[in-house]
Structures are given as structure tokens and as C-alpha cells.
Amino acid sequence: MSGLRELLMVRPGGTRLADIDPRSTPGLPGKRVVGGDPKRWSQTQVAEMSEELNTYQERLFASAKEGGTNRRVLLVLQAMDCGGKDGTVRNVTQGMSPAGMKAVSFGPPDEQERRHDFLWRIRRGLPPAGHVGVFNRSHYEDVLIVRVHNLTSEDVWAQRYEQINAFEAEETADGLTMVKVMLHISKEEQKKRLLARLDDPSKHWKYNPGDLAERARWEDYQRAYEDALNRCSTTAAPWYVVPADRKWYRNWAVATLLRDAFADINPQYPEPDFDAAAERAKLLAAE
Amino acid sequence: MSGLRELLMVRPGGTRLADIDPRSTPGLPGKRVVGGDPKRWSQTQVAEMSEELNTYQERLFASAKEGGTNRRVLLVLQAMDCGGKDGTVRNVTQGMSPAGMKAVSFGPPDEQERRHDFLWRIRRGLPPAGHVGVFNRSHYEDVLIVRVHNLTSEDVWAQRYEQINAFEAEETADGLTMVKVMLHISKEEQKKRLLARLDDPSKHWKYNPGDLAERARWEDYQRAYEDALNRCSTTAAPWYVVPADRKWYRNWAVATLLRDAFADINPQYPEPDFDAAAERAKLLAAE
Numbered sequence: 001m002s003g004l005r006e007l008l009m010v011r012p013g014g015t016r017l018a019d020i021d022p023r024s025t026p027g028l029p030g031k032r033v034v035g036g037d038p039k040r041w042s043q044t045q046v047a048e049m050s051e052e053l054n055t056y057q058e059r060l061f062a063s064a065k066e067g068g069t070n071r072r073v074l075l076v077l078q079a080m081d082c083g084g085k086d087g088t089v090r091n092v093t094q095g096m097s098p099a100g101m102k103a104v105s106f107g108p109p110d111e112q113e114r115r116h117d118f119l120w121r122i123r124r125g126l127p128p129a130g131h132v133g134v135f136n137r138s139h140y141e142d143v144l145i146v147r148v149h150n151l152t153s154e155d156v157w158a159q160r161y162e163q164i165n166a167f168e169a170e171e172t173a174d175g176l177t178m179v180k181v182m183l184h185i186s187k188e189e190q191k192k193r194l195l196a197r198l199d200d201p202s203k204h205w206k207y208n209p210g211d212l213a214e215r216a217r218w219e220d221y222q223r224a225y226e227d228a229l230n231r232c233s234t235t236a237a238p239w240y241v242v243p244a245d246r247k248w249y250r251n252w253a254v255a256t257l258l259r260d261a262f263a264d265i266n267p268q269y270p271e272p273d274f275d276a277a278a279e280r281a282k283l284l285a286a287e
Numbered sequence: 288m289s290g291l292r293e294l295l296m297v298r299p300g301g302t303r304l305a306d307i308d309p310r311s312t313p314g315l316p317g318k319r320v321v322g323g324d325p326k327r328w329s330q331t332q333v334a335e336m337s338e339e340l341n342t343y344q345e346r347l348f349a350s351a352k353e354g355g356t357n358r359r360v361l362l363v364l365q366a367m368d369c370g371g372k373d374g375t376v377r378n379v380t381q382g383m384s385p386a387g388m389k390a391v392s393f394g395p396p397d398e399q400e401r402r403h404d405f406l407w408r409i410r411r412g413l414p415p416a417g418h419v420g421v422f423n424r425s426h427y428e429d430v431l432i433v434r435v436h437n438l439t440s441e442d443v444w445a446q447r448y449e450q451i452n453a454f455e456a457e458e459t460a461d462g463l464t465m466v467k468v469m470l471h472i473s474k475e476e477q478k479k480r481l482l483a484r485l486d487d488p489s490k491h492w493k494y495n496p497g498d499l500a501e502r503a504r505w506e507d508y509q510r511a512y513e514d515a516l517n518r519c520s521t522t523a524a525p526w527y528v529v530p531a532d533r534k535w536y537r538n539w540a541v542a543t544l545l546r547d548a549f550a551d552i553n554p555q556y557p558e559p560d561f562d563a564a565a566e567r568a569k570l571l572a573a574e
Contacts, residue, residue, distance in 0.1 A: 209561045
């Protein structure tokens, strides 16, 4: 276990985003360990962890075979635009098999989704037993953009913090391990990344003119995030704030949080329901 | 384009599996090109293609944004037990983002699935627009294991070849590009791999005592495969037989087939619906 969780975990009521420097690198070992090049060191660590994550994923998958357990892992990523959600997903899942994953992006709800409770589509998006899920945005949008833009009345969204906690408690009691991560970038870093998008035609498809209007509400979003983080960081499903201006730190931190979550679960291959020696003999005896 | 498709494609009516050596490496360049080490050369090629596939996947995803196109790619993998389906999936998708993928394994149909036509669960498993799908087993099981074990009467399964062709023609006309691959291993190679599974406790979960009964029906399966390949290799959705005793060749061949399919589609980033220079100016003018 790395101890990183302790450093990044949101203590209910006590977290102010303004106090967390998006360029900081909490938990990164000292200069001697990283050999003067923390970026390179982190990338090597991520490559190594990717092997570990691969093995953990296979064991989780195997342990759930034929109804063995309902264990599932879910990485939830929230961030302002350009916060690095896509890049993080790509990076931390590089060692995993798509056969054991379920990645879902939550955009504005469609017509069918709007006819249901806000958690309806979330439940449908949860990973099945033995799988690793990734949420790119999540039910937290329903207390973020919805709140900032008054998409529902306050008495509706204000109840959702408790509803989210109840939902997450129910699912974690049913075998779900949630790793909830807010990628915390600075307003300056967002500007840099938006400019980079505008300057690269192969990135135009990721740009939306509405992004500028959202950016203008930066402070409102930060307050909405703080409330979500502080009210919904529970023992069962804590929130982590990962400083994300430096991509290499962000990747290292999220991979580490995921690896530590798996280490807690420590999924095991199931006991075989056959006699390997006897099967071996049968196989050799046959053609 | 590599020309590999021409070499591995099933010509309707003309393919006998016994004529294809599972240890052969068709299409692999000569000794001079591979520098005396075809395994290493193939692995380097796969790593390079993985970058290409990554870019193609992103472009496909981007091109389908907001209803742009209904283009989708589907890799279908069929093989005898231990044929290497899992390993192939893991290997050829290593560069891709899980956010744009949909990987589905088709085991024995469950109760709900059995109440529907055999193509019902297949349609539900298809990749959405802009996504890359992977089928680990597929609707072809319904003319393979179903036929070998008489799980339906012959007049039912015998009609399925035409039903499959109609279904695939319909979907390919609707933007689906199918890359259908049979991983062709020898009976000796299967024995080796089954023994390896039995000798490695971390692989026991992949072993099923029923595998030996299936192995005993090897010839029946080969005949069922030949019929499926010959009857369902169409211009719209051809079958490829990939010799698969050598894993490095198999990985190289499947990655190449997939890359060539993408090169045909050549998905493009969509034209922006905004003026990048104007957005840039607005962004710089604001805080």
C-alpha cells in the first residue's frame, strides 16, 4: 500500500479546492528515489503498475466466474473540461483486457434517461461482477452542471447528496469498490489546453463553443465541486482530489489509487472444481 | 494495404482446413526483411500498428460524434478451445481506448436469450456508431457447437447460414465493417495448451473438464467450421483463417487485418462547426 490515499482523500467538510495546488505532486518520493526526473520515474512506475493491474483484473474476473462473487471495481472520473479524463482512462487501463471492462461516458441525459430518476442510467452503467468499470463523468453531474445551471430546482438537487450516499452505500455493500477521483486543474492550465485544442485540427472534435461559457462559471463549478466532495466523501466511498496540471503525476496518482484499491480486495483465482492430475492423465490417454 | 487479406480470405466453397498448416506464416516478409527473427519483427510491427489502430479508433469515434455516421468496426473471433481468442483480443486492442470499445463474450445462452431468436443477443452486442466491437465467440456458435451436439434439429441450424448472411449484409450496409477471423490451431497445439493450463494453477479457472469431451469431437468441429467458413464468407463480410499455432504470427496477422480494414474506411475527423480563430480570440479576451 502506498499511503497515497491518506494524502489525497477528502475529509468530509474539510476540503477547499483553493488550498490544493493543481501543480503539486503529493506522495511522490523524494529526489533521490526518482533520480532527479520525477516524470520519467512516474512513467516507469505506471508501466509496472499496469502489469499489476492486468493481473488483478484477471483475478477479479476469474473470482467472479460462475457466480463466485459480486466483486466489482469502478473508477469514477470527474473534472472540469480539459481536466484529462480521457487521457487518464487510456493511460491507467492500458494493461487491462477490454473483455473485463465496462467504460461508460455520461453526457447530457437523452430523452429516455430524462424520463427516469437520475440514478437510473448510472445503475445500468455499473460494471457486472468481476469487471472493472470506468465512468467518464457520472451521477455527480447531477449536483454539478445541474446545480450551476439550475437545470432542476434547488430542492431537487439539494436532496441528491443524500441519495448519492445511499446509492453508493448500497452498491459498496454489494461488492462494489469505488475509486472516485476529481482531476483538479487550474484555470490557467485549462486555458492552455483549450488553446492547444483550437490549434490542432485533429483535436477540434473535442472542442465545443459552449466550453467557454462553462469556463466563465469556473468559481460556481469549484463551489459545486467542493460541496459534492465534502458531502459525498464517505468511508464506504471516499473522494480523492488528484492535482492534475502535470499529466505524468495525474497518471501515476490514479494508477496508484486503483492499484491500492485492488490490493485491498486482493482477488484470488477460484479453487478448481476438478482434479488437475486426473484431467492431465485423461488428456494424455486420449488422442 | 498489406495484401494479407487476399492470402487468408476464405473463397466460398474452396476452403479445407486440413489444407492450411496451423504453423504456417502466410504473408510474413522474407528473411531479409525480418532480420532472421520473425517473432521479434512481428512484435515490433504489432507495437507500431497499435499506434495506428489507436489513431484510427479515435478518428472513427470522432467521425460518429453527434450522429455524423453509423460507421462501426467489429472483430469476430472464433476458435477451438485454447485457440487464443483472449490473448488475441488483449494483444490487438492494447493501443485502443476502452471508451470507444465494446467487447462481448458469448457463452451458452441464458434463459432470456433462449427465449429469443439466436441473433437477438448478437444484435444487442453490436458496437454503437463510432465504436470498435470485439466478439469472443459469436452467432457462429449457433452453427458450430449447436450443430455438433444437435442442440437444435438440423432443419433449424441448416437455415442459419442464410440467416447469418442476411443479417451480416444488413449490418454491413448500415455501416458495420466486420473482420471475421477463425484462429486455426492444430490438435497437437491444443493438447500442449491444455496441459499448460492444467500445470499452472493461475490458469485452472480457464479449464473446464468438458473441454476434453469437446476435443474428442475435433473432426466434427472441423467440418462444422468448414461449412460455416465456406457458406458465410461473403463479399460484404469475408472470413479469414489465421494459422494460430504460433502466437506471434497470429497477433501480427489479426492486427494487420484490422489495420487494413480501418485503412479502407479511413475515418476522418469531422469538420468543426465553429471558427477556431474566433474561438481563440474569445478565449484570450476572457479571464
